[in-house]
Amino acid sequence: MTSQFPAARPRRLRRTPALRRMVTGVRLHPSELILPLFVKEGLTEPRPVGAMPGVVQHTRDSLRKAAHEAAEAGVGCVMLFGIPEEKDGYGSAADDPEGITQVALRDLAAEVGDALVVGADTCLDEVTDHGHCGVLTPSGEVDNDLTLERYASMAVAQAEAGSQLISPSGMMDGQVGYIRRALDRAGHPHVAILAYSAKFASGFYGPFREAVEMPANFSNRNAYQQDPAGYRGESLREVALDIEEGADIVMVKPALAYLDILHQVKAMSDVPVAAYQVSGEYAMIEAAAANGWIDRERAIMESLVAIRRAGADLILTYWATEVARSL
Ligand code: PBG
Numbered sequence: 001m002t003s004q005f006p007a008a009r010p011r012r013l014r015r016t017p018a019l020r021r022m023v024t025g026v027r028l029h030p031s032e033l034i035l036p037l038f039v040k041e042g043l044t045e046p047r048p049v050g051a052m053p054g055v056v057q058h059t060r061d062s063l064r065k066a067a068h069e070a071a072e073a074g075v076g077c078v079m080l081f082g083i084p085e086e087k088d089g090y091g092s093a094a095d096d097p098e099g100i101t102q103v104a105l106r107d108l109a110a111e112v113g114d115a116l117v118v119g120a121d122t123c124l125d126e127v128t129d130h131g132h133c134g135v136l137t138p139s140g141e142v143d144n145d146l147t148l149e150r151y152a153s154m155a156v157a158q159a160e161a162g163s164q165l166i167s168p169s170g171m172m173d174g175q176v177g178y179i180r181r182a183l184d185r186a187g188h189p190h191v192a193i194l195a196y197s198a199k200f201a202s203g204f205y206g207p208f209r210e211a212v213e214m215p216a217n218f219s220n221r222n223a224y225q226q227d228p229a230g231y232r233g234e235s236l237r238e239v240a241l242d243i244e245e246g247a248d249i250v251m252v253k254p255a256l257a258y259l260d261i262l263h264q265v266k267a268m269s270d271v272p273v274a275a276y277q278v279s280g281e282y283a284m285i286e287a288a289a290a291n292g293w294i295d296r297e298r299a300i301m302e303s304l305v306a307i308r309r310a311g312a313d314l315i316l317t318y319w320a321t322e323v324a325r326s327l
Contacts, residue, residue, distance in 0.1 A: 030074030109162025119165030204280030266311025
């Protein structure tokens with residue numbers, strides 16, 4: 001009698017490229033990728049972000065070019081972060097029709113608005129001199145309800161400048177519902193909301209601070225973003241509230257360190273789920289690759305496949321154009 005050992009041979013389906021391709025379970029598509037872009041008011045030359053090799057603060061011109069390249073590669077959406085020359089405590093640039101985000105949104109809506117979705121971050125930290133995501137009380141706390149007023153005004157200004165996707169990322173209570181009502185009242189019932197629903201107070205946002213020129217004395221966001229060690233169910237509660245308030249898409253952020261959350265959110269959400277591969281996730285791979293410690297392209301694709309596999313319908317990544325081209 002010949003030995004039947006081993007009885008099961010999963011390797012059969014791994015033996016050739018053709019077999020592996022046939023049974024691929026996780027596929028990425030360019031249209032599911034969202035490219036975050038930085039634009040700085042008054043710049044004459046694109047300015048490299050040191051902590052994010054390959055990422056720049058764009059001029060209005062180079063921004064248009066980058067958005068065109070993304071569109072040509074089939075990327076689904078560009079997400080704008082505008083950095084004004086002058087910041088103040090109130091974030092006045094946020095809802096100024098001549099503020100850099102609105103100016104750049106008009107540029108992009110005109111140039112690539114038919115080819116992909118044009119959206120912008122809807123938050124105050126890029127435009128305040130203290131770097132917090134909201135306006136402060138005299139004692140220095142972020143004032144939730146006063147901040148909602150600012151977000152509403154900002155969202156309407158962005159919609160009027162041509163944004164198709166309002167993306168509140170400040171983790172204020174009630175922000176999605178407040179913005180939804182403001183958009184509807186201002187005549188923008190068709191503009192969608194991508195809600196940063198389960199957003200954690202993360203060390204992985206480090207390089208982003210340089211990209212948007214946050215003040216050096218910037219303090220933490222622990223009083224409004226979620227604790228990475230927070231109670232079980234907190235993220236699901238945040239997501240459920242945002243969906244109830246009218247979110248069209250919900251998001252988990254960061255991505256790689258929160259794949260468990262992403263998986264749980266996908267299981268309970270009846271709207272598309274996005275995940276943000278943030279600046280620190282980008283920087284880690286670029287830095288290790290620059291040192292020859294990991295294979296850059298392999299690590300990028302593996303990280304994106306993991307995020308997709310955990311449940312993301314959409315992925316924000318600074319590699320969106322490069323990856324879209326390679327697919
Ligand atoms: C807030 C915002 C942040 C990021 C995107 N939107 C910073 C923060 O919440 O502290 C981080 C993105 C990244 O690190 O790539 N407007």
